[in-house]
Amino acid sequence: MGCLFCKIYKEKIDIIFENKYFYAQFDKFPASPGHSEVIPKRHVASLLDLSDEEWKFLKPAIRDVIKIIEKTDLKKLYENFTRTPLNEKSRWFCDQMLKRPYINRKPDGYNIGVNEGEAAGRTIHHLHIHIIPRYFGDVENPVGGVRHVIPHMGNYKSE
Numbered sequence: 001m002g003c004l005f006c007k008i009y010k011e012k013i014d015i016i017f018e019n020k021y022f023y024a025q026f027d028k029f030p031a032s033p034g035h036s037e038v039i040p041k042r043h044v045a046s047l048l049d050l051s052d053e054e055w056k057f058l059k060p061a062i063r064d065v066i067k068i069i070e071k072t073d074l075k076k077l078y079e080n081f082t083r084t085p086l087n088e089k090s091r092w093f094c095d096q097m098l099k100r101p102y103i104n105r106k107p108d109g110y111n112i113g114v115n116e117g118e119a120a121g122r123t124i125h126h127l128h129i130h131i132i133p134r135y136f137g138d139v140e141n142p143v144g145g146v147r148h149v150i151p152h153m154g155n156y157k158s159e
């Protein structure tokens with residue numbers, strides 16, 4: 001009851017993609033321009049709860065959402081999000097995106113991942129696969145990528 005991602009699908013709120021088992025949306029609190037989530041239509045908490053049949057539809061979903069991110073006018077998107085924000089915090093996040101000089105550049109890479117469990121940072125207990133576009137120059141040194149979820153333990157190549 002009261003699951004946000006079930007509600008978004010049921011009410012078709014700003015859905016950007018849909019296949020047999022998954023849908024996708026742009027995150028309203030983006031970490032990076034184009035930040036999206038691929039979400040199973042079925043309410044499951046864990047990546048491991050997906051059936052083999054659903055799993056087969058996940059890869060094309062990720063591929064197609066990346067295509068959508070790359071052809072979306074993100075400046076226009078966040079201008080719209082800030083004009084009619086979900087709430088004040090969302091407005092702040094979207095406004096930060098508008099300040100990124102690379103906002104309408106094609107992403108140079110992606111972090112694609114799941115916060116699997118509360119200890120890993122999951123706050124909405126309906127599986128969602130984050131697709132976070134990355135741009136050269138968005139952080140000082142991206143080496144280590146998702147390892148940076150543990151502060152100071154990301155870059156194993158630093159001096």
Ligand SMILES: [Zn+2]
Binds near residue numbers: 006007125
């Ligand atoms: Zn749900």
